Amino acid sequence: MSVLGEMFSNLLSKPFTILYPKEKVPVPDAFRGKVAISDEKCIGCSKCSLVCAAQCITMVEGQRVVEFKGKKLERKKKPKVKLFSCIRCGLCERHCPVPGAIYLKNELSDTGTDRETVIT
Amino acid sequence: MAEVIIPIGPHHPALKEPVNFKVIADGEKIVRLELDLSYTHRGIEKAAEKRDFIRVLPLLERVCGICSHSHSSAFAKGIEETMQLEIPPRAQYIRTIIAELERMHSHLLWLGVAAHEIGFNTLFMWTWRDREAVQDTLEEMSGNRVHYGMNEVGGVRRDLTLEQVNAALLRLPHLEDRIKKYVDMVNNQKTLLVRFRGVGKLSKEEALKYGAVGPTARASGVDYDVRSDDPYFVYADIPWEVVTDTSGDVYGRTCVRIGELQESIKIVRYCLENLPEGPVRVTAPKAAPPGEILSRYEAPRGELVHFIRTNGTDKVERVDIRTPTLANWTSVAMCLVNQNLADIPVIVAAIDPCLSCTSRITILNIKDRSAGVITMDELRRRSCTRCYGQEQE
Amino acid sequence: MIDPVYTFVYIFLFPGFLFIIIYGLILEFLDRRIAARMQNRVGPPFFQPFADFIKMLGKEVIDPEGVDRQLFDAAPLVALAAVMTAYLYVPVLGNSPLAFQGDLVLVLYLLTLPTIALFLLGWLSRNIFSAIGGIRAVTQMFIYEVPFFLALLAPALMAGTWSISEIAVWQQKNLWFIFLQPIGFVVALIGLQAKLERTPFDIPEAETEIIAGPWTELTGRRLALMHLTMNVSLVVGSSLIAALFLGGPMIPWVIIPVWMGWIAGFFLFLAKTLGVLLVLASIKVATGRIRIDQLNRIGWKYIASAAIVQVALVLIINSRWVSS
Numbered sequence: 001m002s003v004l005g006e007m008f009s010n011l012l013s014k015p016f017t018i019l020y021p022k023e024k025v026p027v028p029d030a031f032r033g034k035v036a037i038s039d040e041k042c043i044g045c046s047k048c049s050l051v052c053a054a055q056c057i058t059m060v061e062g063q064r065v066v067e068f069k070g071k072k073l074e075r076k077k078k079p080k081v082k083l084f085s086c087i088r089c090g091l092c093e094r095h096c097p098v099p100g101a102i103y104l105k106n107e108l109s110d111t112g113t114d115r116e117t118v119i120t
Numbered sequence: 121m122a123e124v125i126i127p128i129g130p131h132h133p134a135l136k137e138p139v140n141f142k143v144i145a146d147g148e149k150i151v152r153l154e155l156d157l158s159y160t161h162r163g164i165e166k167a168a169e170k171r172d173f174i175r176v177l178p179l180l181e182r183v184c185g186i187c188s189h190s191h192s193s194a195f196a197k198g199i200e201e202t203m204q205l206e207i208p209p210r211a212q213y214i215r216t217i218i219a220e221l222e223r224m225h226s227h228l229l230w231l232g233v234a235a236h237e238i239g240f241n242t243l244f245m246w247t248w249r250d251r252e253a254v255q256d257t258l259e260e261m262s263g264n265r266v267h268y269g270m271n272e273v274g275g276v277r278r279d280l281t282l283e284q285v286n287a288a289l290l291r292l293p294h295l296e297d298r299i300k301k302y303v304d305m306v307n308n309q310k311t312l313l314v315r316f317r318g319v320g321k322l323s324k325e326e327a328l329k330y331g332a333v334g335p336t337a338r339a340s341g342v343d344y345d346v347r348s349d350d351p352y353f354v355y356a357d358i359p360w361e362v363v364t365d366t367s368g369d370v371y372g373r374t375c376v377r378i379g380e381l382q383e384s385i386k387i388v389r390y391c392l393e394n395l396p397e398g399p400v401r402v403t404a405p406k407a408a409p410p411g412e413i414l415s416r417y418e419a420p421r422g423e424l425v426h427f428i429r430t431n432g433t434d435k436v437e438r439v440d441i442r443t444p445t446l447a448n449w450t451s452v453a454m455c456l457v458n459q460n461l462a463d464i465p466v467i468v469a470a471i472d473p474c475l476s477c478t479s480r481i482t483i484l485n486i487k488d489r490s491a492g493v494i495t496m497d498e499l500r501r502r503s504c505t506r507c508y509g510q511e512q513e
Numbered sequence: 514m515i516d517p518v519y520t521f522v523y524i525f526l527f528p529g530f531l532f533i534i535i536y537g538l539i540l541e542f543l544d545r546r547i548a549a550r551m552q553n554r555v556g557p558p559f560f561q562p563f564a565d566f567i568k569m570l571g572k573e574v575i576d577p578e579g580v581d582r583q584l585f586d587a588a589p590l591v592a593l594a595a596v597m598t599a600y601l602y603v604p605v606l607g608n609s610p611l612a613f614q615g616d617l618v619l620v621l622y623l624l625t626l627p628t629i630a631l632f633l634l635g636w637l638s639r640n641i642f643s644a645i646g647g648i649r650a651v652t653q654m655f656i657y658e659v660p661f662f663l664a665l666l667a668p669a670l671m672a673g674t675w676s677i678s679e680i681a682v683w684q685q686k687n688l689w690f691i692f693l694q695p696i697g698f699v700v701a702l703i704g705l706q707a708k709l710e711r712t713p714f715d716i717p718e719a720e721t722e723i724i725a726g727p728w729t730e731l732t733g734r735r736l737a738l739m740h741l742t743m744n745v746s747l748v749v750g751s752s753l754i755a756a757l758f759l760g761g762p763m764i765p766w767v768i769i770p771v772w773m774g775w776i777a778g779f780f781l782f783l784a785k786t787l788g789v790l791l792v793l794a795s796i797k798v799a800t801g802r803i804r805i806d807q808l809n810r811i812g813w814k815y816i817a818s819a820a821i822v823q824v825a826l827v828l829i830i831n832s833r834w835v836s837s
Contacts, residue, residue: 010550010553015556461722
């Protein structure tokens with residue numbers, strides 16, 4: 001009998017579905033979405049590339065001057081992430097010595113058709 | 121009708137993952153069953169030998185989507201025991217919270233799937249709607265709805281903030297109400313009762329003989345739960361109970377799983393309210409001392425065993441995963457004989473098969489082009505001869 | 514003499530074949546929508562069944578090897594033709610112009626042809642799942658046909674006529690049969706649910722057990738026509754129950770002009786068939802599938818005995834009224 005009661009009360013109430021493109025799906029802040037790299041903070045230590053579980057981070061040339069612990073350093077390399085190989089495990093963010101250099105934003109990554117899309 | 125072979129699988133709407141049953145049926149009664157597993161072998165155990173302890177955890181998480189935290193926890197727990205690391209209490213509590221939340225979402229999923237197998241789609245829709253509350257909690261805490269990535273060797277990767285704890289506590293009462301409604305439904309809904317009661321009966325002796333684990337065995341009265349027999353994390357310190365039943369049929373397994381849902385809510389609530397302060401991880405050494413460790417864990421489907429052999433480097437030499445579904449398949453093959461054809465999906469769904477976890481070795485003999493499996497006696501003879509250097513009977 | 518133009522419009526346009534195809538698809542939409550809302554989902558938009566029908570007509574027809582292609586093409590057509598013909602004798606606007614004594618028996622006979630067509634399709638596809646599904650379809654038919662016929666026979670006995678339209682007219686002068694024969698009404702609804710192969714009686718088409726039963730090898734236009742047959746039988750079944758138990762589209766007063774009476778009758782027809790559909794959809798949502806041997810047990814123990822009790826009651830009441 002509880003089934004019948006619930007059925008009829010559901011008939012008269014709003015469905016649970018979020019009608020996706022029209023309504024927004026609530027995404028929490030801690031969601032592991034697209035990878036983002038900040039050139040000003042990254043010191044090019046290659047740790048992210050070593051711990052990446054999917055081996056999708058390679059270090060490429062990127063000469064720049066970075067401020068790290070109060071000193072200005074000349075750094076040579078920066079990471080390049082293959083967007084569609086990344087499994088969003090977050091190990092790069094966890095093991096990066098500078099908070100905010102490489103991190104996972106809470107946006108979903110876009111769809112695409114090119115397998116070699118990279119984020120630098 | 122004469123005896124016919126009905127191929128259930130590898131592709132079949134009743135199965136979510138490929139497995140091959142060749143059912144030999146006489147009319148609607150099953151005479152015999154031939155089982156063929158190993159369609160989802162991905163070589164994870166071999167791939168784990170090449171990755172160090174940081175990179176191997178995401179790999180082992182992806183053995184299964186529903187019990188992903190179980191695999192990474194079992195492995196991390198084993199490695200920490202080899203290294204003799206003591207992880208901080210807050211990390212233990214957080215691991216327990218995520219483990220019980222995973223058990224809740226898995227059992228709610230199972231309830232929906234079991235209802236779908238008997239054509240009762242309404243319960244399927246409702247349980248999966250309520251499962252969204254658990255998934256939202258997990259997403260807030262860990263960042264993803266499956267493959268949580270919370271574990272590290274040495275503790276937990278993320279901390280739980282006060283807002284997350286409070287948001288989770290707010291969702292629990294609604295879940296408790298819904299689960300009470302499902303208890304009521306399972307006990308009173310006529311079509312559920314008529315399809316679940318008396319179907320797939322497994323007595324206690326049979327469950328012990330065929331090595332059934334998890335809710336499948338506990339429904340037959342076998343009081344075996346790794347969380348209470350070999351406690352890990354905080355299960356030895358918090359109040360909770362093992363849920364058993366004596367009927368041994370699919371209805372009993374449903375009752376056991378719903379009981380475990382209620383226990384899990386209590387455990388999560390206790391842990392969230394009594395979360396100790398402190399760090400969430402310790403720095404683990406890079407390499408593990410050589411040794412062999414058997415790490416047992418109670419996954420939502422039963423007892424999960426990881427056998428790990430380390431050799432002093434920062435990678436494992438061998439990891440062998442024995443999942444609970446593999447242990448339960450024999451009981452399915454045995455209790456399907458003399459049942460009705462229409463009961464196959466119900467009985468198969470009652471052990472909560474997760475074929476991503478299951479794999480069995482097929483021995484290919486290239487010389488005479490044959491394929492087959494190894495029997496238990498052959499396995500014992502080969503391994504015991506090698507280890508102990510003497511013929512075993 | 515019946516006007517040929519009127520007959521042509523009645524049979525082919527409104528309320529004939531064109532109307533019933535459209536109305537059947539609308540009822541399918543309503544059925545799916547109501548079921549979805551009961552399950553807290555959204556459900557398909559109103560044009561979904563039309564889009565499904567047109568899409569399926571355009572898909573490729575796959576013939577399994579060794580299958581008799583002509584019989585495979587003919588079976589859905591025969592089923593569709595049977596239910597559409599049955600529809601012509603059901604009162605929609607008022608009396609059906611083709612009514613005659615005994616058309617109740619004809620309609621009941623024609624409504625069994627889709628199940629026979631499904632069995633034939635199941636047997637002809639050289640596929641173990643279809644064969645099992647076909648056998649289950651015929652077994653189910655044997656179980657529910659007897660109570661269903663008896664439950665629909667009881668109103669005919671009480672009204673003293675074998676024509677559906679006259680039974681509907683009889684109810685205007687007396688009570689509706691739902692009040693006079695409630696047991697028969699319940700049995701008729703259960704029988705209709707079993708005839709249409711909907712949960713809890715969708716045993717021949719059990720998706721999780723035998724893939725799709727006799728529907729497995731149907732593709733393209735064959736599947737479209739068979740699906741349309743099921744929708745049309747839903748309309749015919751509900752309007753049969755509406756006519757026999759709920760008074761049909763007749764109004765107790767005479768309305769002038771005549772066409773206004775027809776419009777009022779048509780709206781009554783729509784309302785009553787929608788009411789029956791609501792009950793059928795609720796049964797579909799509230800239960801799971803039962804096994805064929807369990808159906809055997811409850812069919813003969815409870816449903817058939819209820820139908821026999823109902824007919825016996827009617828016979829007793831008839832004899833007392835006639836004798837007094």
